Amino acid sequence: MNIKYKFNLPILFSFGFMLLTLSCDDDPADDVQLPEISHRVIMTSQMDFENKVNLNDEITFGDVSVGVVSRTWTFPEGVANISGSENNTTSSEDIVQAFFTQLGDHEVKLHQTFQSSAYVGTEQRGTELDTTIVVRVLGNIGANLTANLLNSDGSVGEALTIGDNSRNEIMAGSTVRYSITTTGEPENYNWSFEGGDPTTSTEVVEELDVKYKKLGEYGFGFSANRARPEGGYELTYTNLVKIIPSTEPVTLDAIEATADGNIGLNFSREMEPTTIDMTNFSVSITNAGVEIPATIASVEVDPNEGNIVIISLENDRVYNDDTAIVSYTAGDLTTTDAYPAESFTDLPVVFKGNNILNNGTYDYSFENSTATNWPYQWWGAPWDAYNLEISTAQAQDGESSALIEFDPNGGMIIAHTDTSGAAIPFTVEEGKTYEVGVWVYVETLSEPDTGTLFAPDLRFYWAPNTDWGVAPNPAFTSDFALNQWVYSSFLTDFGGVAGDFTLSIRGYNQDNSTVTRFYMDNLSISEAVLRP
Template sequence: MKNIKILQFMFIASLLLFSCNEDESVTLVEPNHRVIVTSEMNFENTINIGGHIDFGDLSRGVKSRVWTFPTNATNISGEDGNTSARDVIKGFFYEPGVYDVVLSQVFSGNVYPNEDSTEPIQGRELDTTIVVTVRGNVAANIQINYVNDDGSTGAPLNLSNNAENEIIASKYVRLTQGSTGEPTDFNWSLNGAKPEQVLIADDPDAETDVRYSKLGTWDLQFIASRTRPTDADTIYIKNFIKVNPSTEPVVLDRVFEKEAQTKIGLEFSREMDPATVNKNNFTVSIDTAGGATLNPEIASVTVDANEGNILVVELANEVMYNDDIVKISYTPGVLSTLDAVQATTITDAILTDFIKTNILESLNVDHSIETSDDSNWPYLWWGGQWGEYDLSVSFDRAHTGDKSLYIEFRPNGGMIIGHKDAGGADITFTVESGFKYEMGAWIYIEDLGNITGEANVRMYWTPGTNWGIGDNVTFAPTTTTGEWFYSSSVVQFAAAGEVGYMIRGINTNTERLKFYMDDLTLYKLTSRP
């Protein structure tokens, strides 16, 4: 048995030796493929000033190569000049600008221009240009001006530490910036102002007004930044502004739902003195959808712990619903601002901002028009005047984000559109029966034309359409133009389930009606039992 095993081993070894000798006589033909990579190729080869990019020639069949860099403001690591024959190199860039890096290659034969090519190009020599963008450092630059009483831009403020620019409580300043280095995000931190944080993205020309209502001396911070290539610059001004008492009347700016169903917020133009607050000077009335009027007891009225210009009114024995009309009144007592200006009479100020959640924000509906194109808002083929419109997804104007729907109703025309996915299926949202909903949108009117007859937009849905609902937007000669406004209608759905949009518009006038639509809303309202 041992001899047999030895013979078997010698036979197998001879076969292996013979096979190896045969393989060594085979000539292998290597294909010529161009493959060039960089360390920043996924980021458009864009880097910060003073940074570097690694360049790699992974091509097959290369007989010789030469990398050539611009002669100014660049350097190839390990090389004396601006050229290199190595397959992998590191290049440094020292001045902002756009640079061409050229790779000249000589191959063994005709070249496949990339790994996916099925046919080679005729020729053995290829030149490839790689464009490198070098960004300068971000340098923050700001301008802050007083705002005149007529809304125009006033004198500039001193941006030095401890300048303590003086301002009267409740007055505004206007923020602008001119930062360099192509930043994309701008973050203002403004202690003592409202709002205290202003975040601006992708809008270098944005202009923002903020109000100073808290007495005292406040700092300011501004950060300009970009994410790729990452860089930022900060401006910090200590004791930037000093807010002084005012003798002007205190103004009630807003009445809103502070806490779901039980608390009302009263936002004043400046901070209120907690020692002067007396709940007995306030009354609340609620007109219900059923026609009743309620007069709930007030449990307390306090100054908000975080925002001194807001009073919080808490109800004792009643709750509020979205379909209520809530009114609040104040009979003058000693309620005063921190700068000793007494509040004046408030009569039936209406609560306008209820706490609501836009159902569409968590669904596939592109309520903000940010992921749509024209094809996602198609004509529904009603025929006749209902196709007499023009629609496009526009970058020209937006309520939020970058895009909106731009719509023109032709003379004596109209529109009927849906919201569909790329396959033509309705994009739907879930509704319930037995509840009231608020359907709305933000509108910017470019041109009303000559409004003499019916002109409107109505938000319908399918299936289960209620053709009897009222206008969502009514266009009239007095309708606001040249600024965004919100318009809505209250609807009910006959059955629970999935429904999709049908947005209908009409223009019975002899001129075009032009407007933008953005930020569609669908709020499920609370209703009094």
Template sequence: MKKINYIIGLLTLLSVFGCTKEWEAPGVEPNHQVIYTSEYQFGNRVQVGGSMTFTDASKGIVSRTWTLPEGSHIEGSSETSSTNDLIHIQFNEAGLKEVNLSQSFGGAAYDGNTQRESQLDTAILINVVDSLSLQVKAHFYFPDGTTGEELDLTKTNEVQAGRMVKYTLTAIGEPARIVYNFGGGDPSSVTYIESEIEDGTAAETIVQYKQLGTFSTTVLGDRPRPAGIDTLNFINTINVIPSSDPLLLTDVYVKDGFIALDYSREIEPASVDPSTFSVHLTNEGKGLDINPAVLTATVDPTAGNIVLIALDGENIYDDDVVTVTYQGGILQSTDFVAADEFIDELLVHRPNKNILEDSDYHYSMETSTGLDWPNGGWGAPFDHYDFTISDTESYHGSKSGKLVLPPGKGSAFSNNKTFPLEAGKSYEFGVWIKVESGASTIDDAAGEVPSILVYTAPDTDWGAGRFNITTETPEGEWIYARMDYYTAKTSTDFTFTYRPFNSANTQDLVLYMDYVTVREVNLRP
């Protein structure tokens, strides 16, 4: 029985010069198999109704036959087979399709550097995708995670201020990007990348409506190749009306240099009194512990549900720890619901973009194999290497790195890709981790507890910070581990060496790591 050579996904060119011989008689043509398609660099993907060029550039061919799959034909005809060296196939049916090529050579033929028989059968797998199409449904969504009745997006729907809506997406045709714009919503826009679409992250989006008025929603999906786009416009589909629900503080962060108190709906400007707010600011690295005076407190002119607090003579930096207190007063929403007091509400610094996403670095493990994370070859106690790529757990995408450390042992390993940093700029290095086991047996009182840190190269800072793992570290839950702040000395390409260590522990420490982050930060001078 003939052996069929399957070519899947990215079709590798079989080089005409793929084999060498010490001597060949003059005039004797070698037999080489060389097949390629017009889309081999793009995963052999084509849209329904589109065409693809197939070329048999093999040497020493005596005869050939192309056999086409169901739902396709030679472009410009109804033929489903051909003996030509170059053909254009039109695909009219979605799915994974198999184009077969049967070749007869004048003698034993080379497939790359491997010599095979004179009769070769090859199956080329083609991914025929549907035209891009989006479908979106919306339901009322409640804080306990349940959903209510469906909204009719062809009409205007009344939503009480502060309430939430869950948008559910169904995408056909493998989009590479989904972009939502929610008028009057929080968030106001969301962009999902291809990996988030594939792993289901983009399937549901929760939006809270905090501003009174009538708003529209748009959804765009597109892909670069084969080019496709679909856009949904739901005009004036959400009408946000006053509510008697409690007025909730939903977030505290920095906005344009102000402390932003983000409420569940719009605030009555006349009810804001600066004297009812106080701020506590600490920075352990700078030895700072102060209570800066509140200079002003006003409603954000661009978002009526946000109160902006300005401090008197003090700025907030990304490495500061800031809490805010509201002692009570007359603060209320525009629909006359009073705001509750709160004490020491923590300000959460909103992260800048992860610059690794624009590099080749394997920040999300999706394209990684174990070979991409080599052992650093350090001596004891950092000579234990047990790091594998796993598809059983993931924070982002469908893969993560699994790390196993015996008691008293550490590792040193890296990724063989690089990323750029700019001289004089400061960055935060972090990674999401999920401890599977081993946290409960740590001696928290020890001089050094288990930790994970990274060293940069070049310009290594051997005094780099670390993320400590203690008995307080939750097991079975993804948490963000900030490992270090770093100021680059030069503008060049960098790489990381990861150096985890399981000290002061009687059990193996087993954890997963995923979504490595490098974000620009503004540190207190």
């Protein structure tokens, strides 16, 4: 009988033997011994690491099976050197050490003949067994960088010259798309962008967009590594870009509360401190429908981030349960390259705290997951009448977002899961209040079929301690702003208990006979500071 088995990851099987000796008056003729049981046991020195090795590094193969009569290891022609042997393709030794000299996946085969039908685990599988071990030989880690300026419409523009002191001239407020190609299968990335937004990233992605808002000359850094087999690579360029004054209008990219409760106006490039007149700014605050007097104490350019203008309040701050809005009447405020800032009215302040969904597993920004990681949760109709895909057409941050379409009179119920289908958890602390936020970009929206029915909405449920009465976040009412990113949030204490929770996201379109289409990005749960 010749039975063949093939596997990529060698498995160490438990084995045993039985030896029974009976004696009478120490007479050897009376000894009775049962035959030895045959059992296959194969291992490698890298079996716990998917049998990956560096080029020209060694891996040891071991056959410690019980009851072996003969064995033959067979290596592919011309890919390995067997230690202590002139024959580099076959060996009958129980322990074989080999050095692999060719990159790629290589099959090492073992043919064994046993004295009796051999056990594999708890099954007997015959006296002749064949095993295949796949060894992956990796080269050194390497990386190659390209970069392109992005046009105002988001399309890819002129390529940058890559090299030290190349000083590619880029107008302030512009975005550069960095693209990296790696070899050697690194597991971890570390990006560094001097003078950019973001300044660093650990995302394992092929592309990252970086916006430059401050004048100056800035470098670039990238490193990649893997733990087993160990390897790493570092790529740095000094003075890769030179940010010069822009002829384009300055834009207000965000209004966010700072950690100490001030208000930060995030402009697309550096602002000139001497042009600030605090009387051109106003702040209004309400809390639970009650107006809170707000007096501006100062308006200053952040000394560390020249594109951020900080508004401080007199003997007060903004809190997560406040509704705070900011207005600016055009005056003397200009960029450092003398471009005037435009007026804006009643723009809301967004709270951006430490996002506990940023835990290394929850893909809160839709950058590293697929639609299969956001599956339907089997509530039945109408909650199955939707479509979700990961899209790069719009992104509030990063490269991707979730593009969602509610079918006419449909709905959605989804959760975030790992590759095994298990819901990905996040951890909250007892007695704390959290702000649950989401950014949406609505393209298609219509009112309910009658005014007495519900508008489309999103609602965030959690388990355990689900609050089924949670409010819409957001409600897509008839006055909802279209074709722009809008932030929506609500506060909760998750039942006041500590522990791991999971999220479900419900979408409602049951009262609409038309499609509701929108993008969703940057889910967040952050600790809230409430007004005393």
